[in-house]
Amino acid sequence: MSEQAHPEGDSSNGGDAARTAAPPAHALGAVLKIAAFRKLWIALGLSSLGDWLGLLALTAMASQLAQGDYRAQNFAIAGVLLLRLLPAVVVGPLGGYIADRLDRRWTLVIGDVLRFGLFVSIPIVGNLFWLLTATVLIECVSLVWLPAKDAAVPNLVPRERLAVANQLSLVTTYGSALPAALLFTLLALLNKSLSATLNWFASPVDLALYFNSATFLVGAIVASRLHELSGQGAGNGSEERQGVLRAIFVGWKFVARNKLVRGLVIGVVGAFGVGGVVIGLGRTYVADLGGGEAGYGVLFGAVFLGLAGGMAFGPRLLTGFSRKRMFGLALTGAGGSLVMMALVQNIVLVSGFTVLLGFCAGIAWITGYTMLGMEVDDAIRGRTFAFVQSLTRVVLAAVLAAAPGIAGAIGAHQISLLGKGTITYNGASITFLIAGLAATFLGVFSYRQMDDRRKVSLIRDLRGAFSGHERGVFSDTGLFIALEGGEGSGKSTQVRRLEAWLVERGLRVVATHEPGATPVGQTIRSIVLGNATGSLSPRTEALLYAADKAEHVDTMVRPELDEGAIVITDRYIDSTLAYQGGGRDLAQREVLRLSRWATSGLRPHLTVLLDIPPEVGLARGAANGPADRIESESLEFHQRVRQGFLDLALLDPDRYLVVDATQQPAEIADQIRARVESLLEPVATESDVPVPVDSPEEARR
Numbered sequence: 001m002s003e004q005a006h007p008e009g010d011s012s013n014g015g016d017a018a019r020t021a022a023p024p025a026h027a028l029g030a031v032l033k034i035a036a037f038r039k040l041w042i043a044l045g046l047s048s049l050g051d052w053l054g055l056l057a058l059t060a061m062a063s064q065l066a067q068g069d070y071r072a073q074n075f076a077i078a079g080v081l082l083l084r085l086l087p088a089v090v091v092g093p094l095g096g097y098i099a100d101r102l103d104r105r106w107t108l109v110i111g112d113v114l115r116f117g118l119f120v121s122i123p124i125v126g127n128l129f130w131l132l133t134a135t136v137l138i139e140c141v142s143l144v145w146l147p148a149k150d151a152a153v154p155n156l157v158p159r160e161r162l163a164v165a166n167q168l169s170l171v172t173t174y175g176s177a178l179p180a181a182l183l184f185t186l187l188a189l190l191n192k193s194l195s196a197t198l199n200w201f202a203s204p205v206d207l208a209l210y211f212n213s214a215t216f217l218v219g220a221i222v223a224s225r226l227h228e229l230s231g232q233g234a235g236n237g238s239e240e241r242q243g244v245l246r247a248i249f250v251g252w253k254f255v256a257r258n259k260l261v262r263g264l265v266i267g268v269v270g271a272f273g274v275g276g277v278v279i280g281l282g283r284t285y286v287a288d289l290g291g292g293e294a295g296y297g298v299l300f301g302a303v304f305l306g307l308a309g310g311m312a313f314g315p316r317l318l319t320g321f322s323r324k325r326m327f328g329l330a331l332t333g334a335g336g337s338l339v340m341m342a343l344v345q346n347i348v349l350v351s352g353f354t355v356l357l358g359f360c361a362g363i364a365w366i367t368g369y370t371m372l373g374m375e376v377d378d379a380i381r382g383r384t385f386a387f388v389q390s391l392t393r394v395v396l397a398a399v400l401a402a403a404p405g406i407a408g409a410i411g412a413h414q415i416s417l418l419g420k421g422t423i424t425y426n427g428a429s430i431t432f433l434i435a436g437l438a439a440t441f442l443g444v445f446s447y448r449q450m451d452d453r454r455k456v457s458l459i460r461d462l463r464g465a466f467s468g469h470e471r472g473v474f475s476d477t478g479l480f481i482a483l484e485g486g487e488g489s490g491k492s493t494q495v496r497r498l499e500a501w502l503v504e505r506g507l508r509v510v511a512t513h514e515p516g517a518t519p520v521g522q523t524i525r526s527i528v529l530g531n532a533t534g535s536l537s538p539r540t541e542a543l544l545y546a547a548d549k550a551e552h553v554d555t556m557v558r559p560e561l562d563e564g565a566i567v568i569t570d571r572y573i574d575s576t577l578a579y580q581g582g583g584r585d586l587a588q589r590e591v592l593r594l595s596r597w598a599t600s601g602l603r604p605h606l607t608v609l610l611d612i613p614p615e616v617g618l619a620r621g622a623a624n625g626p627a628d629r630i631e632s633e634s635l636e637f638h639q640r641v642r643q644g645f646l647d648l649a650l651l652d653p654d655r656y657l658v659v660d661a662t663q664q665p666a667e668i669a670d671q672i673r674a675r676v677e678s679l680l681e682p683v684a685t686e687s688d689v690p691v692p693v694d695s696p697e698e699a700r701r
């Protein structure tokens, strides 16, 4: 039986007829059930494995081809690393342009085939010049492949699952480093025994390179089956006549002009820069603290442990907290952790702060990437992601090159503690301190650029978000569906369509709305929406909406659900959270607590969010008469409301369906039906003996 239809859990305050919320179905599992995304993920996994394997094999081969001279070996290795970063400066922007212009499926397929050919040619040609040339060419191809992949994800995955999809992509990209290292060792050992009999495996890394090239070939085959991407990314009509440079410029201009995207890009690149400083100076720093190789290993592990933790759990930690605030805060936290690492000079404490740094950077990375995917239009998404990737590579190269130089130039310093001994602050600590302060500044800058809740004190917001997760109550006799969204998003239209479809199936359906479905509610509605009311204190407004909800749930929704009906409501608690929490200056958690109290914790099994840019929705509404008290609020207010809705959906993807409400009504209705169908299906299939579903009670049983 579907979890949304009948959530399991320990029954508590809801009495016999209610059950508390179960933990959502495994979100990773749910996103991997999307066949198209699964294929893209497999292609990405193979490509990432190949990339790491390639890096290990190419550095090893470069060192071997440099023939014994220690200096030459080091230069050859540095050459491979540098040539992997350098093309980003020159080809990066072009990569994004190409990714936006070409069919995304073919971009992925051809990209993988080219990388297969280039990797396989390296051991065959077998000289250093070709190895370095091929490295540059492979990197150039990757600079088109990666933005095409990144830009494709938001088109394959519903918005509410985008954060999870990004988590999976990032973990796969960086997590494949470990299996690649193990595989590399295994293949090198196997190569040893093969080289005795076969010329093909003369170099110790030949087998690794052949295997690596094969991963790209398989990746190409998987990508070729991604028919869902056909036709995507082929540019749009308005850009048809634009030149290459102009199109690239349009992408950059978008990043520079859009305040949110600018803040995101600066933040994501900053998070990478901080990571670069730790990687570039980690060994020196640990040596300064007397930690040795083991200490270096611990530091490295601590960064990745923190990163993985931040990506996996960070966004869920702060329920109802604005993603935009979270992004700036996480970046500031990463900078602050680096400052602390520089100051404490104790290897144990440093390891703790390193985990914290990784955790904060992980949150910044995942929230930043997800918001970019949601904010940027498909037509220029490839260029935006390419811009971010180029910039991160350039910053990484600069940081890796500059950090040791700066640390060296600062040198070793002893600071006297007024006759009570001395402490050592070497170049590495001081560079950490400078980088930490710079990252903290960047974090504060990003936070201020993007803060969408300026009137709400951060402390209050954080206290609210940390104050525990209240579990809701779900009806187990009826099915409760809420339609949510901004003004004019088409909720009433879709409620009517869904109601008609369900009634046609012989089910008992009650369509209702908030505010104003009860006699008391109608009076409240006239107060909260009447222009004559004028301004209301936000708390009064929240209490009025809560009173409407209490009456609605107690006298209509709950009794109908108890009778086994399907109740569809046009607006429910999410509207209060988005409008009074996101739009006004009230803390989300307080609004949630108030609304939960008013409704005795009753939660919908499914919330359909009709997502629409407020300017589009308000224009639709304007055609139907003068604006009411809330519709007359500023565009910024309605933008905060939209973001509030989306944040809620991202936090609980299993109980949400986010639909692009700019589509045609029939298309939207189809998507809603498909999801509602999945809540009804288990009823018909659960019993071994097929029973005709002729009453809602049976339907819910």
Ligand SMILES: Nc1ncnc2c1ncn2[C@@H]1O[C@H](COP(=O)(O)OP(=O)(O)OP(=O)(O)O)[C@@H](O)[C@H]1O
Residues within 6 Å of the ligand: 485, 486, 487, 488, 489, 490, 491, 492, 493, 494, 620, 621, 624, 661, 662, 663, 664, 665, 668
């Ligand atoms: N998908 C759509 N595309 C274009 N217009 C639509 C679409 N859906 C509804 N409309 C029109 O937009 C207007 C608002 O629709 P509707 O009343 O269903 O939205 P709503 O979300 O309930 O609005 P409100 O929040 O103001 O109550 C109506 O004129 C309706 O015909």
Ligand SMILES: Cc1cn([C@H]2C[C@H](O)[C@@H](COP(=O)(O)O)O2)c(=O)[nH]c1=O
Residues within 6 Å of the ligand: 487, 513, 514, 515, 529, 545, 571, 572, 573, 575, 576, 577, 579, 580, 630, 631
């Ligand atoms: C339930 C609820 C609603 N609102 C706002 C949202 C809209 O502006 C109006 C309702 O108008 P509609 O035409 O019926 O959609 O009220 C709110 O601010 N808080 C709430 O809890």
